[in-house]
Amino acid sequence: MQVQDAGQGEGQQAGPQAGFAVIDWSKPWFAPFAGRGRRWQQAALTSYAALLAEMNADAAVMRQTTGRGQRLAFIAQDDLPPGAAYEAHIASTGCVPTRHNLHDFFNGSMWFAFPRIKAALNARQSAAIDVLGVGPTRGGVRDALTLFDENALLFACADPALSAALRGFDWRTLLVTRREAWGSSCEVRCFGHALLEKLIAPFKACTGHAWIVDVPPSYFEWNAAARDAWLDESVSAALLDTDALASRMFAPLPVLGIPGWWPENDAPVFYDDASVFRAGRRSRLA
Template identity: 40%
Template sequence: MKRFNAPEQWSTQYLTTGAFSDLATLFNLDKLSDWPSCQWFNQYLNAKTTQDKAITFVEDEKFADETRYYEQIIFETGQVPTRQQNWHDLFGGFIWCLFPKTKALINHQHIEEIKLHGLKERSKHRNALTLFDECGVVLAITEQSWQHQLRDHQWQQVFVEQREHWGKSIRPFMFGHANYEMLTQPYIGLTGKALFVIVPDDIFCKDLSEQYAYLDQRLYEMIKLDDCLRDNKNLSPLPLLGVPGWWTDNENPEFYSNTDYFRPKRRKRT
């Protein structure tokens, strides 16, 4: 598998199409000529911790002598340590703006797990929270059949035969900021973790910002009330370059014949 290396220089060429199109639309990225500052996010940020502290992005250098864990700093102060000119933290900032309630809840649940298990022992719950936070893709679906087919790795059916239904009864929303970072230099093998969310039939007719707000509320409820990230059982592999509209090569149906990438479901022996 190709070794991943994020681009070193700022360029909006990575952020205008495909998986980044939502970011380009909602954050006017075509107007950015250089790396945005922490303060730049303020115009888009409306987030609070579960302790009701306003979330702000603060340059990571200011926490050089900090002994608290990253999640503890956020929970106790509302300040998110943010590395400048860093793709990973840039995309993390976007996700805080788009899913503020969910991000705050995940932060809170990390703290609760740390209280129970300490920093050295990572529980299944914390592993699932981290996996979704880094690699999650919300698949908003109006029909349950999409979940069954994707969890069963029926790639030809969902990506080729039913391609015209993407954007109508299924739509992907990126949550994992590491996914975004790796998509700046995409490679065959790049895979996210899908979490399925049932949505109303008319959701995709709404304004894009309304769609994100709705999903933020639903994710919050699913994680807090349904405990859907208690472990990683609800997360399903999703080949990111196979998502229609996210990678130009997948416009050719032959792209999906690569079974090293679009792997069939491994069947359990009885």
């Protein structure tokens, strides 16, 4: 196995150790993943080989599988055979090609935080590749799956009025007048690994694609592990439903606008920035 410090491509950091060093696990978007993340961070700061070893040690304990039931493992990017499609390789072998950078670090993290969702995404992606092959464009289904994988927020909500406010770009209702509902009727989990990478250096316009998950009111009485397990099962089932994926719409949500996630949003004037909290086409039509 060839293990080098720098691969090329999306998410590559200039000097990967520098990127790993600045992860702030106290931030609300990183905090749910901090337990395992801190161990992986220390390994990544040691070497590429140490990171892969730590990831594979956890995979051996968890016994997670990928989209076609293969046992999860992590390999160096250089071990991906020439011409092999990334998702198809994961499905057929269980081996996730991983670079020594933040992008792939957070991708690996999601295999443990939401294993069923990751397996469902891999199953759908590899099935689409079987049918259409790997061409210059992914096609609508693969585009939607990739968008979810890279940039999704899971918006868990027990109040249809709040879901409607999100879909309708009604920021004032969702984030100001119904602010007290956050934590008791709705909440967000970051899932997209490219989004997590961007949040290393957060900026006001940083926007995720929210996937709305209807949850029972009792959801907010459960502990964090039970909530994540429920989301993992529910969302993975939806992703495997071909009709649901085709019809489901993402809703843009500026991450720093989430109540409690950024100090400046305590002031309602924070949401007056129309360049970030846009009306949206559907709101304009209404």
